[in-house]
Amino acid sequence: MATKEKLPKTHDNGFYEIRMESIGGLGANVAGKIFAEAGVLGMGFNGVTFSSYGAEKKGSPVKTFVRFCDARQAIRIAAPVEFPHLLVVFHDTLIATGMAVTHGVTHETTVIVNTRHPLAQVREQVGLCGGGLGVVDAIGIAVEEKSRPNTVLLGAMTRASGFMDPDAVRKAIATELGKYPKMLKGNLRAFDRGYRELELEEFACGLEHPPEPPPRYVSPLGYENAPMGGAVVNPGNTAFRDLTPSRIGYIPHFFPEECINDGHCEYTCPDYCFVWEPGVDRKGKKGMVNKGIDYRYCKGCLRCVEACPTTALRTAVEDEEYVKEHTVPQLGREEW
């Protein structure tokens, strides 16, 4: 049976394709499932979704893919989406840190970025020639609505797609969150705000952004050149990681005047964020003193706040300037 709804554009193979670029913890995998379910069960398309991610639950790159086609068409492709019609970047830091998240963008692509920065600035960052660009502060909205950034981005995706039925997506969100009814209201509000508050513009290719053929991304390590046995040949390679995109709007604030240097935060933190130096504590006793947090390694899990026996660590809404001002670099990692 043919689908009543029509896809606005497809590749020659008949697919409308979506790619989500994220970091473990921001909910791209679940967003893919919800969007695909809305398209297939709610609107009658044929569709598929799958993700690729690492072993860690949080902090490692995640790519989620969704394909839609007419209900009569069989899906016999399970390859990653290289040239997406809709590209969703779950955190602008993924672009700033130089990860290849925008490869395959063409004048047919609409790019959505979760960011607090203005659209024009993001366009420069992405180097977008033509096509659509949308920005939305998904983390800010998620904090206000006590939801997750992925439902805000689902709202933005629904509007930017131009064909997804908001009610079908709302229904799929309700199905997914059926186990957690308390969370549903906030997430539906977040979805609606993502839909409404997405700032979306279409661009023709201008001289300042001349069109280029879309690059085909070649992974530096693949099946042709990976070391035998998957060996890690550069140990210690996570020292320069920046886990900023793993956070979903909250960070620990550190108040040194209330710290008793008992090290509970240090034992609890999974990413060695706390910086210690030999010194003298408030009572004049010599020992290791907690100097603060290197926020580059902090994924915002807030376990340290729970573990702290005093109020030296407190949960706060993330602010970019605060993070820059209060990061205490780990020894030898002074450059930001």
Ligand code: SF4
């Ligand atoms: S929130 Fe606390 S425990 Fe979690 S990564 Fe950041 S500093 Fe470490």
Ligand code: SF4
């Ligand atoms: S757990 Fe709290 S009091 Fe103890 S060292 Fe860490 S910040 Fe200081």
